[in-house]
Amino acid sequence: MSTRNELKRKACEAIEKRKNELIAVAKMILENPETGFSEAKTSRLVAREFDLRGIPYRDRLALTGVKGEIKGGRGPGPKVSVIGELDALLVSEHASADSKTGAAHACGHHAQIGMMLGAITGLQVPEVLSHLSGSIVPFAVPAEEFVQVERRMALRDQKRIEFLSGKQELIRLGEFDDVDMAIMCHTASDMVKSTFAVGGTSNSHVVKYIEFIGKGAHAGGSPHLGINALNAAAWSIMAVHANREVFPESETVRLHGIIGYGGESVSAVPSDVRLEWRVRSATPEAVARNSTKIDQCFKAGALAVGAKVKITTIPGYMPVRNNSGLQGLFKQNAQALVGKDKVVQMPPNRNRGGSTDMGDLSQIIPACHPYTAGAVGAGHSKDYTITDYEMAVVNPAKIMAMVVIDLLADGAAGAKEVLEGWQPAMTKDQYLAFQRDRAQVVEFDGGEV
Numbered sequence: 001m002s003t004r005n006e007l008k009r010k011a012c013e014a015i016e017k018r019k020n021e022l023i024a025v026a027k028m029i030l031e032n033p034e035t036g037f038s039e040a041k042t043s044r045l046v047a048r049e050f051d052l053r054g055i056p057y058r059d060r061l062a063l064t065g066v067k068g069e070i071k072g073g074r075g076p077g078p079k080v081s082v083i084g085e086l087d088a089l090l091v092s093e094h095a096s097a098d099s100k101t102g103a104a105h106a107c108g109h110h111a112q113i114g115m116m117l118g119a120i121t122g123l124q125v126p127e128v129l130s131h132l133s134g135s136i137v138p139f140a141v142p143a144e145e146f147v148q149v150e151r152r153m154a155l156r157d158q159k160r161i162e163f164l165s166g167k168q169e170l171i172r173l174g175e176f177d178d179v180d181m182a183i184m185c186h187t188a189s190d191m192v193k194s195t196f197a198v199g200g201t202s203n204s205h206v207v208k209y210i211e212f213i214g215k216g217a218h219a220g221g222s223p224h225l226g227i228n229a230l231n232a233a234a235w236s237i238m239a240v241h242a243n244r245e246v247f248p249e250s251e252t253v254r255l256h257g258i259i260g261y262g263g264e265s266v267s268a269v270p271s272d273v274r275l276e277w278r279v280r281s282a283t284p285e286a287v288a289r290n291s292t293k294i295d296q297c298f299k300a301g302a303l304a305v306g307a308k309v310k311i312t313t314i315p316g317y318m319p320v321r322n323n324s325g326l327q328g329l330f331k332q333n334a335q336a337l338v339g340k341d342k343v344v345q346m347p348p349n350r351n352r353g354g355s356t357d358m359g360d361l362s363q364i365i366p367a368c369h370p371y372t373a374g375a376v377g378a379g380h381s382k383d384y385t386i387t388d389y390e391m392a393v394v395n396p397a398k399i400m401a402m403v404v405i406d407l408l409a410d411g412a413a414g415a416k417e418v419l420e421g422w423q424p425a426m427t428k429d430q431y432l433a434f435q436r437d438r439a440q441v442v443e444f445d446g447g448e449v
């Protein structure tokens, strides 16, 4: 009978032995970045890796997701998912950007696929797997970065997806119905002296797609015959700024957006201007409140010049609710691997300001979303680069393998303990109803008031 520590040692040895191969997979994904719901090459690469390891899987879930299952040798029991995110975002100035699409791994998700494959490399060692109950579900999930909203709305109109992010859509499709708990690990560049960070939370958000509709006219000869949609948009952005002083700091409000389309010919009064916007706040209640306020700003822009505006509010993310049991296991194993002083525990209300759909999943099943070092540069910028793949891929792979051993060894006593203490914030049905309720279209004619 092997002790858990022996199983962990064997799993880590196997990961160590194949680490160059795992890092090579991550680098291959880095060089072939694809944005959410179009991660075709990345998805195929994951499927090939599962084939090589003899892991049965289903693919094309929420268009590009790949979900495997590795059964432990001790019979049925809880299913633990090890998640890796497939997608890049658009940062065309990034050194590893795709020259045609502008996609770049400026959030380090390529490392996540490497660490997910690494974790299962350790867990598939026969002497390890034979001691585990239940199963491991390695799950490569699409579209965490909530970008290219117009394109995703077109996919929704074609009925290929309903929700515009990967985990949201996978929840809807029932792909997490048979998963009891989920772990993953994200890279970070702001770790100072720490190697791992656990705890904390993230912002909730909604996504806005705003269409200002004006009236075209010759911009020199007859501007008085036009209605300038770009001026309406510009005025609405100023109205958003005029509200910034009213938000309490505890709500970590972030209001930001881009002009996706700003007009057609400089010689014509712009009649069609479209924005993508984001309303982030610490709680879904604050998001709802601030979302209404921001809608007023877009209406104010339309009103100022007599334009029309159509505001589509799209369900965004929920705050991360780290499960204390999973987080505790991650912390213990991280401390064992890299030393006590290298693992920082963030307080539960520490909010980094960003958002993730792991937050959505964490409302429904026990989940944790820790961070590993290994990156430099500001996230989502051209400078965000994984410089230390041992830290970004190999260490988290080992820790996640050890966490799964703690959960599924000894008759899955660890996983059962997590489940006994677990209270979901929402059932899946409540979650879907809540998100569908957040979807809204508001039309306002500033020329008719």
Ligand SMILES: [Zn+2]
Residues within 6 Å of the ligand: 106, 107, 145, 380
């Ligand atoms: Zn990101």
Ligand SMILES: [Zn+2]
Residues within 6 Å of the ligand: 107, 108, 109, 144, 186
């Ligand atoms: Zn990310």
